[in-house]
Amino acid sequence: MYSHTVFSTLADPTRRRIVEALRHGEQAVNDIVGLVGVDQPGVSRHLRILHEAGFVQVRPHAQQRFYSLRSEPFRELAAWLTNYRIFWEARLEHFARALDRKAPVRRKGKQ
Amino acid sequence: MYSHTVFSTLADPTRRRIVEALRHGEQAVNDIVGLVGVDQPGVSRHLRILHEAGFVQVRPHAQQRFYSLRSEPFRELAAWLTNYRIFWEARLEHFARALDRKAPVRRKGKQ
DNA sequence: CGTATATATACCAATAGATATATACAGCGC
DNA sequence: GCGCTGTATATATCTATTGGTATATATACG
Structure with missing residues (x-):
């Protein structure tokens, strides 16, 4: 097996x-x-x-x-991916915006 | 190949x-x-x-x-995972909090 | 109870991928 | 130029997985 x-x-x-x-x-x-x-x-x-x-x-x-x-394996995958978030940080805004409904992102113009 | x-x-x-x-x-x-x-x-x-x-x-x-x-494949993976975000939504808060430095989540006291 | 339908399993041949060994090649120091 | 070290590739062997065909199981229905 x-x-x-x-x-x-x-x-x-x-x-x-x-x-x-x-x-x-x-x-x-x-x-x-x-x-x-x-x-x-x-x-x-x-x-x-x-x-x-x-x-x-x-x-x-x-x-x-x-x-x-x-849902579990998707969460697991997301957790794994978190370790490498520095590599897709450029897209985090996108990502974060996808969550808007749930937890709106405060855009601060790149701070 | x-x-x-x-x-x-x-x-x-x-x-x-x-x-x-x-x-x-x-x-x-x-x-x-x-x-x-x-x-x-x-x-x-x-x-x-x-x-x-x-x-x-x-x-x-x-x-x-x-x-x-x-970074590319990690972004690709993140993009794929986005299609299934409904399945790990429960953990989104975690996820979002990981981004704090970049784009703080507005905690609404669990609402 | 028997038949039809939906799904699962067993077996098979073909294939893909992993590891180890051996070999080739390139750059460095003497 | 020569040997040494780091790296890449080629070959052989082994294992695991895939997909198909045939068959088994289970549930519904007349």
């Missing part, structure tokens, strides 16, 4: 497409199949990896299984 | 250790060897991949080559 990390999980382009497909809400497996262009067993295998890595959760309903994203 | 993405580049733990080793400034190849626990040719091969992926730049000096981090 192999334990995937956040990065190795996202290293596969098919899995990134699946994550992308789940961005706006939960999807049944077959819906995902139609979106990512891999056959159903392939999608199921990737979903298992995504599940083991904590990226997705499942909600069974009838014969279908609805997958949706979990 | 294989073109690595930001994620597949970081998928390898040795490369993450190399990036980590470069976090606080440039290092010569042999210094990195001592830090990451892989033999020198191995480090060189990983450095090549990191270079091709835009993670590092080189400054030759005498026989040594000093490697240092570039």
Whole structure:
């Protein structure tokens, strides 16, 4: 068995497409199949990896299984990235502005 | 030839250790060897991949080559992560606070 | 109870990536 | 010029992952 990390999980382009497909809400497996262009067993295998890595959760309903994203790995990624924030500081303003609603940034003209 | 993405580049733990080793400034190849626990040719091969992926730049000096981090891939990663910010919003305060020096967050006493 | 549908798993061939060993090349000091 | 050190590349081997086909399991429905 192999334990995937956040990065190795996202290293596969098919899995990134699946994550992308789940961005706006939960999807049944077959819906995902139609979106990512891999056959159903392939999608199921990737979903298992995504599940083991904590990226997705499942909600069974009838014969279908609805997958949706979990937040933890994204937080982990954000935390990792924080260590390197000096390298994308130039874009921090952008970033910060994205948070406006939640915690407005005080622009002080570069101080 | 294989073109690595930001994620597949970081998928390898040795490369993450190399990036980590470069976090606080440039290092010569042999210094990195001592830090990451892989033999020198191995480090060189990983450095090549990191270079091709835009993670590092080189400054030759005498026989040594000093490697240092570039910002672009980190910005790319941050941009990707932005699409999923709804998933780590809970931690945004933390995040935002990390920026304090640059753009202080207006704490509204949790509102 | 039997059939259809949705999903998961097993097995396979092909491929990609990692590590180590050996080798080549370049700059420096003597 | 010669050897020494630092760095890069080539080769071989090994392991892990991918995607496909076929099959198994589970739930719904008539």
